[in-house]
Amino acid sequence: MSTQTSNPTSCAGSDAEHWVARDAAVLSPSYTRSYPFVMDRGRGSEVWDIEGRRYIDMNSGIAVCATGHCHPDVVRAIQRQAERFLHMSGTDFYYPLEVEVAERLDRLVPGDEPHQAFLCNSGAEAVEAAFKLARYATGRPRMLAFMGAFHGRTMGSLSLTASKSVQRAGFEPLVPGVSHVPYAYCYRCPYHLQYPACDLACVSFIEKTLFKTIVPPREVAAIFVEPIQGEGGYVVPPPEFHPRLKELAERYGILYVDDEIQAGLGRTGRMFAIEHWGVVPDIVTIAKGIASGLPLGAAVARKSLMTWVPGSHGNTFGGNPLACAAALETLRLVESEFMANAAAMGEVMMERLRGMQRRCEQIGDVRGMGLMVGIELVKDQAGREPAPELRDAIVQAAFERGLLLLGCGTSTVRFCPALNIPRAIVDEALNIFEEALHAALSM
Numbered sequence: 001m002s003t004q005t006s007n008p009t010s011c012a013g014s015d016a017e018h019w020v021a022r023d024a025a026v027l028s029p030s031y032t033r034s035y036p037f038v039m040d041r042g043r044g045s046e047v048w049d050i051e052g053r054r055y056i057d058m059n060s061g062i063a064v065c066a067t068g069h070c071h072p073d074v075v076r077a078i079q080r081q082a083e084r085f086l087h088m089s090g091t092d093f094y095y096p097l098e099v100e101v102a103e104r105l106d107r108l109v110p111g112d113e114p115h116q117a118f119l120c121n122s123g124a125e126a127v128e129a130a131f132k133l134a135r136y137a138t139g140r141p142r143m144l145a146f147m148g149a150f151h152g153r154t155m156g157s158l159s160l161t162a163s164k165s166v167q168r169a170g171f172e173p174l175v176p177g178v179s180h181v182p183y184a185y186c187y188r189c190p191y192h193l194q195y196p197a198c199d200l201a202c203v204s205f206i207e208k209t210l211f212k213t214i215v216p217p218r219e220v221a222a223i224f225v226e227p228i229q230g231e232g233g234y235v236v237p238p239p240e241f242h243p244r245l246k247e248l249a250e251r252y253g254i255l256y257v258d259d260e261i262q263a264g265l266g267r268t269g270r271m272f273a274i275e276h277w278g279v280v281p282d283i284v285t286i287a288k289g290i291a292s293g294l295p296l297g298a299a300v301a302r303k304s305l306m307t308w309v310p311g312s313h314g315n316t317f318g319g320n321p322l323a324c325a326a327a328l329e330t331l332r333l334v335e336s337e338f339m340a341n342a343a344a345m346g347e348v349m350m351e352r353l354r355g356m357q358r359r360c361e362q363i364g365d366v367r368g369m370g371l372m373v374g375i376e377l378v379k380d381q382a383g384r385e386p387a388p389e390l391r392d393a394i395v396q397a398a399f400e401r402g403l404l405l406l407g408c409g410t411s412t413v414r415f416c417p418a419l420n421i422p423r424a425i426v427d428e429a430l431n432i433f434e435e436a437l438h439a440a441l442s443m
């Protein structure tokens with residue numbers, strides 16, 4: 001999902017224009033395309049449009065193609081499985097691939113207790129499962145979530161989402177009982193406090209104000225939280241945030257649902273981003289990168305929470321065998337090599353972007369972990385006024401120079417490339433980014 005709303009315009013007379021027009025006639029106008037990139041093929045971190053032009057893909061299909069486009073090992077695993085069977089419905093029959101994926105997740109998800117997995121097809125569906133499981137397991141109706149959060153667009157997950165009002169407008173009433181509180185967005189503290197003097201007011205507000213006024217804590221089933229906010233602007237909370245929030249949740253018997261859909265699966269240099277904060281969640285939601293582009297999601301919970309009975313939750317396509325085959329290969333590659341590359345390339349990117357920040361008044365903040373990196377554009381560093389037009393102009397100028405970027409938050413450019421992106425392509429991408437920045441600034 002991108003944040004720009006203008007229609008693609010710069011492809012007049014091309015094959016791309018033809019496909020963009022056909023697309024506009026038959027596809028939902030709710031999609032948000034930033035520019036007219038019409039894909040032909042991809043390999044690693046490079047993609048080619050239908051006219052043969054090469055681009056560097058710094059989004060990897062919005063943090064999905066974790067092993068790059070068409071990694072040969074992943075493609076071979078899918079091909080091998082495609083010759084055996086394509087579908088059997090894991091809710092009604094058994095097959096080893098589903099078991100193997102769940103066993104792998106049991107091992108990888110933080111915490112010593114055994115885990116069980118509910119497999120599905122998307123992030124929103126994983127969040128829906130977590131929402132239902134949290135209610136089922138606790139018998140409590142309410143949920144807490146954060147301003148700026150993105151958890152999906154189905155009715156339950158949308159009730160937790162608080163990223164942009166356009167995502168909710170026209171869809172009320174949503175699921176009742178969800179309350180939102182400010183996230184630890186220290187660059188723009190909603191309480192106008194300074195970290196660490198703030199003593200994490202964003203966490204204490206929940207107990208001191210919310211629980212005392214409108215939300216009885218014994219009615220709260222779960223807190224849904226992204227370890228690093230994704231769509232909200234690649235916002236990295238301070239070291240105490242998750243531990244303090246988890247302590248608070250435990251005090252009131254509230255489940256901690258860690259939404260790792262964008263940040264997880266090796267992207268931040270750890271298998272799950274929450275590991276950077278040393279917190280063990282009760283439920284983890286996973287999707288995006290797990291199967292390198294095939295649709296697969298999972299809600300993984302402590303076994304003692306998976307109390308729901310046969311028939312209480314299920315689906316037709318969840319744990320699709322092709323997606324499971326891709327997931328096993330993806331997890332193998334991420335664990336053995338690509339997670340370390342994500343950590344190393346993330347450092348390269350941060351250093352270079354921080355250098356640009358020192359030279360450019362309009363780069364307000366550079367933040368991230370591993371290959372989840374955001375730079376927030378502002379009118380000037382002192383005033384910190386967001387500069388969404390500048391951000392959009394940079395994204396456009398980068399596209400014109402062969403670099404695919406997307407925005408997030410109000411005025412942030414995000415970088416979420418494949419975890420195996422090579423150094424030479426990182427350098428090339430950052431060179432183009434710098435050129436695009438200067439071009440946008442001189443417009």
Ligand SMILES: Cc1ncc(COP(=O)(O)O)c(C=O)c1O
Pocket residue numbers: 001122123124125127150151152153226230231259260261262263287288
């Ligand atoms: C943190 C997070 N949760 C949930 C979702 C929803 O995932 P999906 O688009 O697969 O439904 C997203 C998608 O961007 C996400 O970033």
